[in-house]
Amino acid sequence: MSMQLGLEGMPARLVRVTPSRLATWEDCRRRYRLTYLDRPALPRGGPRAASTLGAVVHNALQAVYGAPPVRRSPARAAVEVDRHWSSEGFRDDAQAATHRERARTWVADYVERHAVAGAPEPMGETVGLERWLSAPVGAMVAEGRADRLDERDGDVVVVDYKTGRRAPDADDARRSTALALYALAARRTLRRPCHRVELHHLPSGTVAGVDHDEESLAAHRDRAEAGAVALGAAADALDEDPRLSESLFPPAPGPRCGSCDVRRHCPEGRAAAPAEPAWAGLAP
CATH class of the missing domain: 3.90.320.10 (Lambda Exonuclease; Chain A)
Structure with missing residues (x-):
């Protein structure tokens, strides 16, 4: 556990946070508990097509930018999309094929615009x-x-x-x-x-x-720090008294509950919105 000197020289805990943990805490505290605190971890929802598509694009660009500049090209970028492709979460093969071709175009255009020698909008080193x-x-x-x-x-x-x-x-x-x-x-x-x-x-x-x-x-920094201190205090209080679970980590039901990956464990979330199909987040 990371520490720093607090009041009167007493060690104070530094709470480790990622942006996703902070965002989950701000969005829904029950989802935060179910995602990050409960052990053993409960089963979560399956893959979603929009997340799969985003991961493919990220991986393709990582491969392109990880190569020497002379090996970066739109054609190489499109190949990297194929190499990292996954169809998880898509409705069917036809929908997956459509978005695969879109991703190839996106990444190839991006590399041509920003990453090749003489690109019109270079991004630096x-x-x-x-x-x-x-x-x-x-x-x-x-x-x-x-x-x-x-x-x-x-x-x-x-x-x-x-x-x-x-x-x-x-x-x-x-x-x-x-x-x-x-x-x-x-x-x-x-x-x-x-x-x-x-x-x-x-x-x-x-x-x-x-x-x-x-x-x-x-x-x-101040906003994130306040959230980090609050979520750390809530986690500590839960450790001391698990009976406080519902009061410390209440649900925040709303339309976004339709795509929440822990909705199966949240009656309020299921009542707030019907389940969205795994491909609902894709652009038309």
Whole structure:
């Protein structure tokens, strides 16, 4: 357990958090308990097509950017999609084939625009791929895996790939606590300045970015720190008295319960929304 000196020299626990843990805590505390605390872990929902598609695109781009620049090409990118393809969660073979071809096009276009020699929108030198970042930030240890880290003019830029239905904008990048935490952790891990964070939406070709200042990063840090302290305290209280489970981790039923992967263990969630098919998150 990570520690730092607290009040009067007493050791205070540093709570380890990832952006996904924080997001789950903020979204639904019951889902947080069922996902991260209950042991043995309960069975969860099966794979969802949108998540499968996102993983394929991430893996293909990791392979392309992991190769020397002279070996990066749109054709290589399309081949990497085929090499990493999975049909888990799709309705049928026809739907899977349609989205496989879409993914090939997305990744090939992205590489042609950003990654080949003479690309119209080069992104600088890549200094990290699927890089695990972990650094103490206030009362927490912020950690997680960044899709890509680029260096541009001496600064590190955090890049996050997106494949969802909606193209993000600069406000999405500005509001993303995950990207801000990656920026703070990248500073500590790489010992380089890091202010810019970007969302790269492959279906639309959108690059939505923002340059954080110290004030905006501090605001994200404070919010994340408050969540980390709260979830750590709730977990400790549950350890001391399991009877407090429902009061400490109440459900937050709503429309999103239709796609929750722990809905089978949550009566309130099942009542709040009908189950969505595994391919519901795909773009039309």
